Amino acid sequence: MQFKPTTILGLFDSSQKHYIIPVYQRAYSWDADNWNTFLTDLKEQVNGDNNYFYGNLLFETIKKDITYEVIDGQQRLTTLSIFFRAIIDVLKLRKEKEKFEFEPEIKESIYLKNAGNVKLRVVEYDQACFESVIVEGKEKFSTATPSQVRILKAKNHFKKELNKLDTSVLLKILNKVEETEITSIELAGKKDSALMFELQNNRGKDLTNMEKIKSYFMYQMYVYSSEEETEGNVAYVSNIFKLIYLIINDLKTLNEDSVLIYHCNAYVKGFNYRTLDDIKEKLIASKNKVKWIKDFADELHTSFSNIKKMDNSNDKYLKDLRNLSIPVFVYPFVIKGYKFFGDDNKKLNTLYHILEIAVFRYKLINSRADLISRLNEILTAFNGDLETLRTHFKDKFNDAYYWGDDRMYEYLDGYMYKNSVLNYLLWKYENHIQNKGYDINNGNIEDEQIEHISPQTPTDGDPLASGYEVTSENIYDEDFLEQYLNCLGNLMLISGSHNKSIGNIAFSQKLKSYKDNPLLNQQAEIKNYTEEEKWTKTSIGDRHENILDNFAVMKWSFDNVAVN
Incomplete structure (x- = not known):
């Protein structure tokens, strides 16, 4: 086991040296909070006099001075590479308009790729994305994993934040990163790596339980x-x-x-x-x-x-x-x-x-x-x-x-409006009543809503339209409000546009709209429960009993499971 104090520049500045993140390690997982902490630390260090310490990095030596596997520190190394790409890109564009000393090709050869030697290889399933977006500096890549998305977002995040800063500040930040101190710990093999299992990430995400x-x-x-x-x-x-x-x-x-x-x-x-x-x-x-x-x-x-x-x-x-x-x-x-x-x-x-x-x-x-x-x-x-x-x-x-x-029966028999399973239940009921047993498989309708066939409230304070069971004062009685208005028999799936078009119109007109737009069978079947084109307690009760007793109770009974 060797402990080597060095700098970020010293870690990367070799034409042959490269680091590999083995696939059993976690893929790139840093997010905006981590990236902002990283940048905030750098800006604070630029304004101070103290040296910046980036913690310990733990490697397994595969080939001395050439190839190392990353045992601990993969998130920080990956972030450094992404950061170098971002700041190189920002400074490269500014150099076309401003006069300052900066050689982007040299920085790329130190931190990203020297001839054919890619300095950091991330987990293999993300390497193509990493090489394209970070090593080669391309702007787009068809991402296929969450970690690939984070790599691309990190680069764009750093470029956006760095573009807010003056060039002189960017050059100071780059110099500060290069001078940042780290301790490189090199282990001889898996056996020694196991002995260091308690090492944690520094200023990064906590290790997962995995x-x-x-x-x-x-x-x-x-x-x-x-x-x-x-x-x-x-x-x-x-x-x-x-x-x-x-x-x-x-x-x-x-x-x-x-x-x-x-x-x-x-x-x-x-x-x-x-x-x-x-x-x-x-x-x-x-x-x-x-x-x-x-x-x-x-x-x-x-x-x-x-x-x-x-x-x-x-x-x-x-x-x-x-x-x-x-x-x-x-x-x-x-x-x-x-x-x-x-x-x-x-x-x-x-x-x-x-x-x-x-x-x-x-x-x-x-x-x-x-x-x-x-x-x-x-x-x-x-x-x-x-x-x-x-x-x-x-x-x-x-x-x-x-x-x-x-208990299930009690709930199904009661106030069901806004119950979390109502839409699911009504889709399953739709399957149940589909012709020839056709299963619509929890389909969808545009802007799916729950329709109260007897409307909840009058429109704009106007009296209820005709065709609903009301008192002589043209209001629902207490029994209706408690037992019928929000029960299964009065509720139905409907599209938002259909629901808006019918509002609280007379039931005869509403029934016609159901017949003219039979998107679902549960709309078409309403006619079977009407009494002279009126929607009454009896209508609601009959439909409610059918949904409850002839469908829902049997559907969600454990006895309904066929075990062969």
Whole structure:
């Protein structure tokens, strides 16, 4: 292990030296707050007399004085390269109009590329973007990952902020960066790298839990491996995390730490999992710690791989879960489901169906009661038996009352306007009444709104139009307001333009508009409930009963899940 005090200029100023960020490291993750902190520090240092210290950078020596892998400091190194591109570009343009000493080609050869030697290589899936936008200085690139977007944004952010400053200040900032002090720590191999796992980023983002557990495992491999197996075991962990980080960059819905939590919910401590200490407790209690780490890393890779599969799946009930917005308790069940079912889409879809019913009830009722603790027993007991899982959900939901059959009926039978699942429910009802069983699959209508067939309020204070059930004073009675106005029988999906066009017109005119614009069957079916072109309590009650008893209650019953 070698500690080398140097400067930013000394770190880069070699025709052959270059740095590689291995793919098991986190991709570029700094954002505007980090970039602004970086610039603020520089401007403060320019105005002061003290030397600027940029912290420690930790490298694994691949080829002495030529090739180094970045173990710690990848965010700062990447930011430096982006900053150099930005300030070189700004000064290059100004030099065309102003007279000052500055050689952009020399700076590019020091910090970005000398002949064919690219000075910094980021994670391989971002390298093409980095070379195009930063090394070659091109303005556009078709970004494909969040980290590529951040690289491009960082460059544009620095150029925008630097353009606000006088040229003399920019030259002072460039000189200050070049003189900035750092300590380069060079390690001989993976074994030594593991010993330094506690090093943290300086003035950057905190390490993610994924990075912490990766480093912790590498260190434990050093502690518990036999001498002849240490290097290979440490490399084993880094290679598994290399595969994981390749997957992370493709994930569409979850970040790396969320997947780690859901994996630990599934396999470590159920929903009682809280921190990395829970993982460490399991490791300490294990008899063969090297094997335990390898098994955990392998399982974690599998979970990430399966979450990626979930991202790309179009299973029917998974699409429904997405439309409901998937709550956190779903993912551990899915992770275990993939373990037991592999790519058996039929069984996975059955699992999603059970979970869709649970999520619908959870969101419909929105109780303050703690659902997740009640699900822990179900999660830990889940071993791939879908019949048992369905029974467990049914029993637990009814035992808890809050999300049981009676409670669901009570909510569906009551005030439903503005309930978070109302639109979803009405789309599912639309599927139910479509001709020949045609599934519109939660379609969409322009500026989707909820229509009150009996209007909520008169327009501009005018009396209610004709055709609605009102008192002799032309107002709704108390019973109507409490029991009918905002119930399912009086609510319907409609486009914003249609809703605006009908307002609170007479019901006969409204009914005609439904017939003339039958965008959805639930609009066309209103005629079946009218009484001499009037919309009454009986009309609303009959439609309400049909939606409630002949559709919703059966649709979201756990008994409705077909388990084969």
